Ligand code: MF3
Ligand code: CO
């Protein structure tokens with residue numbers, strides 16, 4: 001996710017792009033790109049690769065492993081096997097290839113020497129670039145058996161993400177997503193982080209629009225086929241407030257309560273949406289909240 005009020009740099013239309021429909025032109029006026037068929041094909045590939053990294057790393061998440069080791073394994077898999085690029089590495093100075101956010105860390109945790117221990121929960125956030133296009137996805141992992149609270153928080157956050165994604169279809173308002181997420185999470189007595197949000201994605205890691213995870217329904221841009229963005233709510237067991245650690249990246253809950261996050265990259269289609277980063281474990285289960 002990106003800092004909410006950060007300005008996105010808009011990049012000139014690439015040579016891949018073709019003539020646009022009136023709806024596409026209207027959206028482009030607001031800086032939201034509508035992907036061409038060729039771009040969508042590349043987004044599908046990038047999304048699948050990012051999902052496959054999450055599938056691959058699960059078996060390595062166990063007590064005694066460091067987050068730095070998880071970073072190295074993902075880096076080598078992305079570079080050597082997928083022939084892709086780990087987008088976080090050197091992105092605005094980020095020093096590693098993945099983000100690992102443990103327990104009360106909300107997002108953007110930097111992998112390091114700390115060993116995982118039984119009962120920890122962590123988010124692993126993967127973004128790969130393949131053929132110039134990005135796939136961005138994250139999920140929660142448990143180290144050994146989690147507490148009942150931790151398991152419930154992770155599950156609720158995943159369901160909140162799914163409820164948000166379920167709003168995505170042509171004609172819907174962008175803010176319908178965040179409204180659904182906030183209603184769901186707060187209905188379970190959790191809080192939603194407001195300072196970081198989902199984002200348009202494509203040739204750029206972070207593009208317009210900003211996808212808030214809270215707010216009123218019926219506001220913001222109208223969704224149009226060909227838009228691509230992430231939905232990535234961060235939900236806290238305690239209060240919503242956060243602080244940034246002195247490393248300049250790691251975001252933690254102010255009250256040190258547990259935090260969870262899940263993320264998918266989503267494409268708006270003619271009749272709804274397609275989740276570009278769906279994992280096989282999700283394909284097998286009915287993917288509705
Ligand atoms: N993957 C994060 C997101 O979902 C962004 C991480 S930026 C980094 O948008 F620099 F911290 F890697
Ligand atoms: Co993201």
Ligand code: CO
Nearest residue numbers: 001125136137
């Ligand atoms: Co991400």
